[in-house]
Amino acid sequence: MSDDAEDAFAAVADELRVRILRELWDADDPLAFSELRDRVDVADSGRFNYHLGELRGRFVEQRDEGYALRFAGRELVGALYSGVFTEEASVGPQAVEGDCPLCGSDLEAVYEDEQARVTCTSDDCGVHVVSVGIPPAFVDGREDDLATAIDGYVRTMARQFTAGFCSSCRGRTTGRLERDGEHGPRAVYECERCGNRFHGFVTTAVLDHTEVLSFYRDHGRDARDAPIWQMGWTTDAEMDGDEAVVAVALDGDELELKLDESLSVVGAERT
Template sequence: MTADAEDAFAAVADELRVRILRELWDADDPLAFSDLRTRVDVRDSGRFNYHLGELRGRFVEQTDDGYELRFAGQKLVAALHSGVYTEDASVGPVPVDGTCFDCGGTLEARYEDELGRVECTDCGMNLVGGGVPPAFVDGREDDLAAAIDGYLRTQIRQCADGFCPQCSGPTTGFLEENDYGPQAVFECERCGAAFRGIASMLALDHPAVVAFYHDHGRSVRNARIWELRWFDDVERDGDAARVTVTVDGDELELVVDDSLAVSVA
């Protein structure tokens, strides 16, 4: 973090400036100075101009057609809508259809402290878990587990595609061993965030696995992680990990190398 970051946070540390950003977000087109001031409901033109000036250049762009949000302003307002900075949501625990693929125990989903989890009530294994914005679980109380699963799978895809879900910086991947077997680890070169999960998570979107499921009249993308009985069938194979995907008794073997590249064995 640099002094520029401190200046950016200071620029929006005012309720009036946040209102300006929200009004520009809601506008379909750029807004003239007077129209924007009317929407924000500030009578003092000088005071309004000062606060608008503090946003201009970094969060707000002045064009021939009026004022509009820059990309940074859009990202900031979107973050406010996500509820990460403004909401303290809690959902569950709620029962989940299916059983733990480690011990066969019952499952439940919960969301609290910005963390979503699907875990086993018997052995305590966390089958799916990670940070989830409150907005993503809003209205999904009846399907909480699926919402958590879907959100975290999008993060896996982002990491595998080479960019950090937190800051969009470049990621590098490698294998790591723990009590649950070979783990895939992605680290961001920019912010230092790390994302970990069992190596089989990299097979979820591999073309061979998608086709394998399709050939059996199924969709791996519609299946929840805890429904994939092969998900923990991962073994270390030298510097790589071997994943065995099983559908209707048929098997497909994949290899995840130390850089997390996936190939058919």
Template sequence: MTGTADEVPADIDPQDAFQLFSHELRLEILFALWDAPDYSLPFSEMQTAVGERDSGKFTYHLEKLTGHFVAEIDGQYVLQYAGHRVVDAIQSGVFHTSPTVEAVAAPGVCPTCGASPTFDYDDHLATVTCSSCGTKLIEYPFDPGGFQGRSLDAAIDAFDDRTKYKWRLASGGVCFVCAGRVAVSYAESPHELARHDRYNSFFAEDHPAVLHLTCRNCSFFSYVPVGVRLLDSPRVVGELAMRGVDTTDRFLWELPFVTDPDRLTVRSRDPWEVLVEATTPSGTLAVTLDDDAAVRAITTRPSEG
């Protein structure tokens, strides 16, 4: 394949693709294949699986899917990548369910006061708040599918792992939703976030700057703490590990350089230069980020006394 992403032709119009699933039988076909061994079935077994006796009707709807969502290979109908993605979107739960989790104890400690945090979930937003000082440490969308087949403790772990992954990937320029290009820029929290209603009160609204992430291909956008860029730098992660801070063994809400606005200093805005300070048992690691939110320099300062 040559050329830019903007030049890649579409085999099917996106709106037409969604309209293909206006008939429930087509979704039933995808789910029948999804449930089958190796995601494939012969025609007769698939027709039986969906419970459609009219072969003509079944054939008509199957043909609408064949070629893009389903492929016929050696007498078997096989669920294709696009078909898997349709199933994935439905199984995420965002279209048809929105569970609520009242505040429960969350693992780890509040980096501000050392108390135990709590976790709650409502309207697709997961929130970790300190039970003592009331600091909202982390808040981010989490698909209802994250609770399926897991204990609540395991779901909280999954929220942490998934949020780290999504923030790191997107702030590195790759959209975790569609794999498109993500534009990464800085924003001053108060006026930039006032236009959006994703949060009642943004958890990082008192940070002097946040990262504004916007996909050039899909509807994804987000605002995340600047300190998350440290987690995507092997140099920084290695330096922190050598100084007693294992970022792989701590929850996002236990990392002050992610949650604490006082660890962030905006040195300039044109071009942007931001200093993020991470405290370790042996001193402070000062990381300078450039206008592209990439690590420019790392300096160390020993502990006083």
């Protein structure tokens, strides 16, 4: 961990500082010093002043109108509210519409240990069609239809990574084709800043590609109508030399996409 990151953790390793951040989060407008101190409800003005000072600059800023959260402060309180540090949640298993794309068995959706998964129920196969780490806030209010929530989240995350944004820190991500995965070539996106990784089927890289969207549209369909594991082509990719080939099939027509080592689409052909 960098010294900067250690300093940041040290700055919030105190219950009073967390209360200050939460009061600023809950307030609609910047708060004057005395108002903030009243809300945090601490009698010792010197102690309050000291801890507020430790948050200033990185997490809290002082404007003309009063104290307010900076971007890093909002992110931090958001993480606290997401339950990352406090909650445990588990939901499922729930039956999922559609079959395992590898063996045809039934699928189920589960959320536990901060992982959301769509998994094949066959003991012989047991493949995780989807497996992503998500904080507990993800399942809150979505307990009844975990599969739809997982599909939406994976698409959102894939869209961020393929556009070059890390879903954790917003740093720059780069894509890399991994040739020798257990189930064929894989897509890996990695954040250059925080090391966060997305690892999935190669087809993840083209779920939202304009060629795919227009191919669906030309067949009177929307590429988002079915969850990704039911689209019929999202687990298939083959290597052809240095390139991965993805074949999107609809109504007997096929769209063939070629991806280079950085997962950029370098060729598209309909047959």
